Amino acid sequence: MTLSEEKLKYFIHTYGCQMNIHDSEKIAGILESMGYFSTDQVEDADVVVFNTCCIRETAEQKIYGHIGAIKKLKRAKPDLIAVVCGCMSQQEGVAEKIRTSYPFVDIVLGTSNLDALRDAILSAQKKKKVFNVEFSRYREEDFTQSRTSYPNAWVNINYGCNNFCTYCIVPYVRGRERSRPLDDVLEEVKQLLADGYKEITLLGQNVNSYGHDLEGNVTFAALLHNIGSLPGKFRLRFMTSHPKDLSQEVIDAIAAHPNICNNIHLPVQSGSTEILRRMNRRYTRDDYFALIDKIRAKLPDVGITTDIMVGFPGETEKDFCDTLDLVKHVKYSSAFCFVYSRRKGTPAYSMEDQVPYAIKKDRITRLLACQNEVTKEISQKMVGQNYEVLVEGANFRYENTMCGRTESGRLVNFKCDESNIGQFVTVKIERASSATLWGSITEEK
Numbered sequence: 001m002t003l004s005e006e007k008l009k010y011f012i013h014t015y016g017c018q019m020n021i022h023d024s025e026k027i028a029g030i031l032e033s034m035g036y037f038s039t040d041q042v043e044d045a046d047v048v049v050f051n052t053c054c055i056r057e058t059a060e061q062k063i064y065g066h067i068g069a070i071k072k073l074k075r076a077k078p079d080l081i082a083v084v085c086g087c088m089s090q091q092e093g094v095a096e097k098i099r100t101s102y103p104f105v106d107i108v109l110g111t112s113n114l115d116a117l118r119d120a121i122l123s124a125q126k127k128k129k130v131f132n133v134e135f136s137r138y139r140e141e142d143f144t145q146s147r148t149s150y151p152n153a154w155v156n157i158n159y160g161c162n163n164f165c166t167y168c169i170v171p172y173v174r175g176r177e178r179s180r181p182l183d184d185v186l187e188e189v190k191q192l193l194a195d196g197y198k199e200i201t202l203l204g205q206n207v208n209s210y211g212h213d214l215e216g217n218v219t220f221a222a223l224l225h226n227i228g229s230l231p232g233k234f235r236l237r238f239m240t241s242h243p244k245d246l247s248q249e250v251i252d253a254i255a256a257h258p259n260i261c262n263n264i265h266l267p268v269q270s271g272s273t274e275i276l277r278r279m280n281r282r283y284t285r286d287d288y289f290a291l292i293d294k295i296r297a298k299l300p301d302v303g304i305t306t307d308i309m310v311g312f313p314g315e316t317e318k319d320f321c322d323t324l325d326l327v328k329h330v331k332y333s334s335a336f337c338f339v340y341s342r343r344k345g346t347p348a349y350s351m352e353d354q355v356p357y358a359i360k361k362d363r364i365t366r367l368l369a370c371q372n373e374v375t376k377e378i379s380q381k382m383v384g385q386n387y388e389v390l391v392e393g394a395n396f397r398y399e400n401t402m403c404g405r406t407e408s409g410r411l412v413n414f415k416c417d418e419s420n421i422g423q424f425v426t427v428k429i430e431r432a433s434s435a436t437l438w439g440s441i442t443e444e445k
């Protein structure tokens with residue numbers, strides 16, 4: 001094979017949340033439509049994409065390190081095209097910083113103009129750099145996606161956020177809320193089901209406010225009813241729900257359709273009303289408890305998961321104990337616990353009373369221990385019970401072991417082979433460590 005006949009290859013570094021994972025599928029789709037093939041060796045790539053995240057400072061520093069490492073590769077391979085996109089590049093001053101400090105980067109794009117990638121690559125092939133972080137409104141339908149998560153498929157329903165929690169950079173880098181038309185979402189979901197996907201996960205920074213910017217009375221509950229009524233065996237999940245916007249109608253829609261999973265990710269962030277006020281979350285501790293009661297009254301088997309932050313500016317020992325108390329009472333099936341990270345450009349950055357690192361470290365350790373106890377208790381109760389599980393993929397740490405989730409979102413390991421991926425099976429839970437469940441298939445469907 002001569003050099004000119006060699007396949008062009010791409011490599012994508014994906015950082016951060018599901019939104020970015022799904023954006024990387026769109027990036028892959030664009031590159032594949034241009035004749036590039038995926039490689040898992042960055043050294044072999046002709047295009048290297050950094051799909052970045054800026055939610056935490058440590059993540060950002062790591063990404064800059066990875067971008068810097070491309071310099072050597074570029075020296076050996078001058079035609080290599082280096083692309084930086086995603087949330088970090090949308091932050092004020094970052095495109096300029098990359099232009100001056102990382103001059104070997106060819107393309108910088110923002111969070112909402114991925115549709116410009118094709119033309120940018122064509123320009124870069126002619127050695128013309130493209131730095132474009134303008135907000136635009138691309139339509140998902142405008143390009144093919146290269147999905148990598150079978151049997152699950154991610155589907156964006158809205159972009160951006162209007163909430164301005166005082167610690168969060170997302171509204172600044174992803175812009176204001178924009179909902180996709182209901183018919184577009186429905187068509188995409190129908191096509192995915194026709195293509196054999198077994199689980200659809202609707203994505204949005206705040207799915208509950210879906211539709212408020214569309215004409216007519218379009219709501220998230222209406223979208224759930226529409227998708228939930230589609231024929232065939234599949235699962236529907238969604239994330240993320242802002243507690244202040246989770247309506248009774250949404251809870252009723254989950255209860256009305258067996259294919260909508262009894263699983264809600266409901267980030268609480270703190271168990272202290274005062275800290276919630278400082279975070280601009282617009283609910284109190286009592287509001288949150290009332291919402292949990294409302295959900296459990298209608299969905300008794302629901303698995304509730306959450307995000308919790310410790311060390312927000314001004315958080316006292318008493319505030320932190322309120323968080324521990326809330327965790328014990330709500331009994332989350334799992335919680336993503338993290339330490340507050342100061343983000344330039346957000347109101348919390350300049351708040352007084354920043355919490356010293358040693359205190360943050362102590363609190364995160366105590367919070368993790370507390371949540372572990374809760375998870376363990378829930379896991380133990382599941383031992384001996386049968387659950388429907390969708391076989392999602394291999395657990396490479398163990399031989400012939402696959403994993404999948406229960407409807408409530410708990411990950412289960414069990415023996416079977418890759419031919420079962422995408423199948424619904426019944427698994428009897430046999431043992432449980434804190435977060436991990438092990439079982440055996442008792443029935444294939």
Ligand code: SF4
Nearest residue numbers: 161163164165168170
């Ligand atoms: S709801 Fe708050 S935390 Fe979530 S993306 Fe919007 S501003 Fe950030």
